[in-house]
């Protein structure tokens with residue numbers, strides 16, 4: 169996505185502009201340390217590129233910008249469940265309109281916070297009151313934090329993920345370390361497996377790593393860089409690449425675009441977080457690029 173193609177609605181500050189892109193409202197961040205874009209539909213970060221660095225976050229060239237759909241790429245917020253535990257898949261947060269709560273900036277970067285609360289529409293899908301604050305800290309590094317508060321009068325629990333899509337030069341020349349050895353293999357009916365310390369890619373990969381370390385490192389050998397992903401408030405790391413056949417079957421992915429992406433997701437998967445009235449929990453992911 170070329171951020172210059174977004175049409176300006178209003179200027180919020182030196183670094184933040186409210187724009188329109190194919191009917192969606194997008195906050196464009198242009199700061200000496202980094203460029204980024206966040207769609208209010210989904211609370212979805214769709215671009216992040218530190219200055220003098222290649223794009224870090226992957227966005228499908230065929231992504232559909234539509235209020236009814238999730239955007240393919242970026243950082244979808246999967247909440248209050250992960251996957252097909254209920255409908256819609258990955259929960260309703262990535263399909264909801266988020267609201268700007270707060271923004272700040274200084275010489276190191278920009279902070280933007282978005283808010284999503286329960287409504288009649290969310291309560292028909294999930295009968296609980298909540299408040300979600302989603303905070304983006306954008307600079308040389310990226311940090312995304314989802315703080316969930318139970319605003320209801322009864323306990324409830326949730327799961328989910330910050331489902332980050334990373335750009336790589338070539339998935340066949342990429343390896344991942346730090347995700348631990350134990351995983352559930354979604355391509356084989358979620359059987360428990362033990363893998364190697366490094367993950368190489370040669371086919372569809374859809375794994376829930378259940379004892380991940382910090383950081384998980386994406387070794388992008390052709391870009392001659394390492395992307396370090398440090399997660400908090402999670403219990404698992406999901407690693408996903410759909411490979412050729414699945415990419416071809418998806419209307420919002422080009423046939424070969426699996427070659428330039430990999431998802432490393434901070435997930436609450438194994439142990440749903442239970443919150444008493446008034447309690448909060450934060451799930452976060454931090455992304456740092458290091459040159460070889």
Ligand SMILES: O=P(O)(O)OC[C@H]1O[C@H](O)[C@H](O)[C@@H](O)[C@@H]1O
Nearest residue numbers: 238251257258354374406408431
């Ligand atoms: O197509 P979506 O609903 O966005 O899901 C995309 C992918 O998300 C996760 O990584 C899951 O582990 C995959 O099984 C799923 O295919």
